[in-house]
Amino acid sequence: MSKVQLDEIQKRLIREVADLHDIPEGAYNFRANSSLAGRNTTANIDIKTKEDKPGIDIIIKEGTKNESVHIPVVLSQSGIKETVYNDFYVGDNADVLIVAGCGIDNCGTGDSEHDGIHRFFIGKGAKVKYVEKHYGSGDGTGKRILNPVTEVYMDEDSAMEMEMVQIKGVDSTERTTKAELKAGAKLVVHERLMTHGEQKALSIYDVALNGKGSSADVVSRSVARDNSYQKLDMCILGNDECSGHTECDSIIMDNGRILAVPSLEANSVDAMLVHEAAIGKIAGDQLTKLMTLGLTEQEAEEQIINGFLK
Amino acid sequence: MLELKNISFAAENDGKEKQIIKDISLTIENDKFTVITGPNGGGKSTLAKIIAGIEKPISGRLILDGQDITELSITDRAKAGIGFAFQQPVRFKGLTVLDLLKIAYGKPIKVADACTFLSEVGLCAKDYINREVNSSLSGGELKRIEIATILARDPKLAVFDEPEAGIDLWSFQNLIRIFENMRNSVSGRSIIVISHQERILNIADEIIVLADGAILKRGAKDEILPEITGTDSAVGSCEMLDKEARK
Numbered sequence: 420m421s422k423v424q425l426d427e428i429q430k431r432l433i434r435e436v437a438d439l440h441d442i443p444e445g446a447y448n449f450r451a452n453s454s455l456a457g458r459n460t461t462a463n464i465d466i467k468t469k470e471d472k473p474g475i476d477i478i479i480k481e482g483t484k485n486e487s488v489h490i491p492v493v494l495s496q497s498g499i500k501e502t503v504y505n506d507f508y509v510g511d512n513a514d515v516l517i518v519a520g521c522g523i524d525n526c527g528t529g530d531s532e533h534d535g536i537h538r539f540f541i542g543k544g545a546k547v548k549y550v551e552k553h554y555g556s557g558d559g560t561g562k563r564i565l566n567p568v569t570e571v572y573m574d575e576d577s578a579m580e581m582e583m584v585q586i587k588g589v590d591s592t593e594r595t596t597k598a599e600l601k602a603g604a605k606l607v608v609h610e611r612l613m614t615h616g617e618q619k620a621l622s623i624y625d626v627a628l629n630g631k632g633s634s635a636d637v638v639s640r641s642v643a644r645d646n647s648y649q650k651l652d653m654c655i656l657g658n659d660e661c662s663g664h665t666e667c668d669s670i671i672m673d674n675g676r677i678l679a680v681p682s683l684e685a686n687s688v689d690a691m692l693v694h695e696a697a698i699g700k701i702a703g704d705q706l707t708k709l710m711t712l713g714l715t716e717q718e719a720e721e722q723i724i725n726g727f728l729k
Numbered sequence: 730m731l732e733l734k735n736i737s738f739a740a741e742n743d744g745k746e747k748q749i750i751k752d753i754s755l756t757i758e759n760d761k762f763t764v765i766t767g768p769n770g771g772g773k774s775t776l777a778k779i780i781a782g783i784e785k786p787i788s789g790r791l792i793l794d795g796q797d798i799t800e801l802s803i804t805d806r807a808k809a810g811i812g813f814a815f816q817q818p819v820r821f822k823g824l825t826v827l828d829l830l831k832i833a834y835g836k837p838i839k840v841a842d843a844c845t846f847l848s849e850v851g852l853c854a855k856d857y858i859n860r861e862v863n864s865s866l867s868g869g870e871l872k873r874i875e876i877a878t879i880l881a882r883d884p885k886l887a888v889f890d891e892p893e894a895g896i897d898l899w900s901f902q903n904l905i906r907i908f909e910n911m912r913n914s915v916s917g918r919s920i921i922v923i924s925h926q927e928r929i930l931n932i933a934d935e936i937i938v939l940a941d942g943a944i945l946k947r948g949a950k951d952e953i954l955p956e957i958t959g960t961d962s963a964v965g966s967c968e969m970l971d972k973e974a975r976k
């Protein structure tokens with residue numbers, strides 16, 4: 420067990436991405452500026468450094484209940500570019516919380532980039548709640564770039580709930596999430612995205628419902644402000660009796676632009692797939708109502724956006 | 730005290746300009762409970778929106794306690810003490826009942842205090858306080874939350890646009906009680922309720938009948954109520970109003 424060594428900026432980033440004010444209980448792996456800053460394992464959860472490439476293997480024993488793994492990453496030096504491979508092996512019938520997240524503080528001129536490739540192998544009947552937050556800060560000219568790839572392989576009757584949040588300060592992001600579900604597996608995704616300034620964000624979902632009775636519910640709420648651009652690409656494939664639902668609900672402000680590209684492919688008559696998408700500015704009557712309660716138009720906007728992305 | 734001086738309002742409809750409020754002047758005194766009634770489309774909601782600053786009159790002035798508020802924004806009118814409960818309350822994705830009550834209260838509020846406003850409108854606070862004000866709420870629930878936000882705001886001049894619409898009979902009693910309480914406890918304030926309900930008309934100090942954008946009748950309750958409820962059925966009274974309006 421190594422002691423966690425973090426400076427103030429790094430601690431602040433950790434608070435933003437993992438809601439951590441202190442060292443968490445349970446297993447954790449802290450990565451700061453491309454090196455290990457602290458690790459803890461438990462009797463049921465092992466974390467090993469990969470030998471062939473940067474990254475870690477997280478091995479969760481079968482039947483592990485009510486345990487958590489935190490794996491925050493922080494970059495506080497300008498100009499770091501890294502690709503990290505993290506593999507999660509979740510044993511049958513385990514029930515765990517996994518909190519990942521990346522915070523970049525870039526005060527310098529070099530671009531900082533963290534590309535995390537996360538793969539989840541979820542055993543039969545296992546339940547995972549996964550929380551991932553991305554955050555950027557710092558006023559340097561160097562860009563803050565995050566390109567996460569998440570792959571989820573779900574065995575029979577497993578369940579995964581993913582909460583992905585990127586609200587502030589990431590200049591460029593291309594996030595790809597792929598999932599393959601066997602019979603009875605259930606995937607729920609809640610994505611929250613906000614872009615501002617000149618930011619660009621691409622979010623791509625590719626979900627294959629391969630097994631009988633599998634289901635996926637992918638819900639994205641996003642806000643594009645200033646001159647930012649978002650592309651939301653959501654694809655669900657139904658290969659057996661299954662149910663899939665995707666929803667993009669977006670607010671555009673200023674000169675923000677959003678392209679929502681839903682796609683559904685049913686290869687079985689018993690596949691039930693639904694997509695909903697809505698893009699528009701904040702409803703005028705919502706602003707009006709809050710203004711009659713004494714808020715200025717700007718304050719009303721903030722309240723509506725904060726609520727929408729909560 | 731609110732004074733309306735020669736207020737007119739027009740809007741485009743199918744390329745034609747339609748006069749919706751026609752040169753209305755009236756004074757709403759402090760400590761008075763005024764009920765505005767009249768046929769559908771008569772201009773009641775439009776007048777309420779003009780008071781709240783949501784619609785701008787094409788001519789006329791609004792004076793609140795001696796201050797000309799005609800040019801004030803919605804926000805500034807709210808700050809000046811005008812509260813408005815919408816006929817059709819707005820839904821918000823993500824904002825909770827508590828969020829809305831906090832905004833309405835305008836300063837930090839304890840959850841327990843926010844809950845009392847819900848209890849007053851007959852909602853079980855713990856079931857609703859953390860609910861989102863979204864499409865999952867029923868029409869009547871939404872309407873009651875709307876009223877609770879005005880109670881939390883406690884404005885000098887409160888305007889309620891058909892607060893009883895969609896509210897069940899049992900809660901209707903409760904609603905009447907709320908207005909009676911407001912009326913008895915509050916001094917230096919005024920309440921305007923837009924309503925078609927005789928039982929609300931019954932607790933008014935003053936009744937204004939608005940038809941076709943103009944004041945058709947106005948006076949103390951005892952004087953006006955017998956005239957407009959001369960016939961038993963609501964339909965009858967509406968027809969009567971219609972005829973008078975066309976005269």
Ligand SMILES: Nc1ncnc2c1ncn2[C@@H]1O[C@H](COP(=O)(O)OP(=O)(O)OP(=O)(O)O)[C@@H](O)[C@H]1O
Pocket residue numbers: 740741742747749767768769770771772773774775776816
């Ligand atoms: N922005 C607008 N554009 C065009 N017409 C409008 C507009 N606002 C109101 N009107 C019209 O003005 C008239 C008055 O509407 P208003 O909503 O004030 O009536 P009301 O008295 O509140 O009716 P109700 O009892 O049905 O609520 C109606 O004929 C309505 O269609």
Ligand SMILES: [Mg+2]
Pocket residue numbers: 773774775816890
């Ligand atoms: Mg109306």
